[in-house]
Amino acid sequence: MKSNRIILILIFFAIGYLLYYKDKAGPIGDFWKTVTGVFNSKDNNSKEKNPYKAPEPDNEATATKGQSQYEDVATATNKKEKQNTEENTDKGDNSSIFDKIKDKVFDTDTQENTSDNGDIPDFAFPAINRGDEIIKHKNYTLRYEEDYEVPAWVVHKLRGEYTTGHASRGDNQFIPDRQVKDNSALSGDYSNSGYDRGHMVPAGDFKCCQELMTETFYMSNIAPQVPDFNRGIWENIESRIRGWAVRDEELYVVTGPVLKKGLPTIGRYNNVAVPEYFYKIVLFHQPKTGKKSRMIAFLLPNESLQGKRMNSFVVSVDEVEKATGLDFFSKLPADIQIKLEANSSWSEWTKIQ
Known part of the structure; x- marks a missing residue:
């Protein structure tokens, strides 16, 4: 009898251990994916959603810039979430007993807590001029370009701890950014555009x-990208930078399109410029630690780059400044800024620090 109790306790412990680690990197997570993949492969083949294409707006806008119908699109994105919440309230909590045990024992709902407030220091920003439309969200800041309906640059601080957790793209919809003076582009501007x-x-x-993940779906943080580009080398670069953030603990990232007059446009309601190039700049600068500061930049054409290596698009920040007309990291000490912006070394970032 006693042995049966011990076996039962061990079984419950093993189940709890598996549930806790199933979404984490490592052998248990790999095992869980393999097992669930066997049972779900047939269903996934027929119902798999494109993770790069959020659901279309529930209520397509008929508005032009400045009209109140934008309110309908912004609020429509929360309609499904509200309905689901109300349904769950009416029906009661249908969570499985194992989910309840997992949440109680392992406290998995603490993912919203991080050890940092997301503030971005002044040295991480490009030079800001009078008249620039600066939009600040909780964990990123951008300069929006009304003439192009895309951001000129977006800056965010990336800490290694931000990159892990259980937040999901789920049914997040791209929504207009109400902070933009004359309203941002709409998700509907991209519908059936091929981008x-x-x-x-x-x-x-x-x-x-x-x-914080949901906040990245504001249309002020979005620009048209060729599908193979967005889902290929661009995603690979983003993933590599997350790996660097885990290693280096904290990075500053500046991202944006190269804007110029005469770009082609898309859009049912607004003229959204389609950039020919995108850039991404990463800065490691932690002077209090005594570690050497580093900077790397990428400048890539907005086209399918299958088979191309990301390090072949590494350029100096000076080259990105020349292409964009922007002055990056203008408040870094002059000697550091000049030195870092002139050199962009792939090997400095890929070798073990």
């Missing part, structure tokens, strides 16, 4: 917190 709604600040950078 992805490309994140500048990646949703995957904030797996720690659902609120």
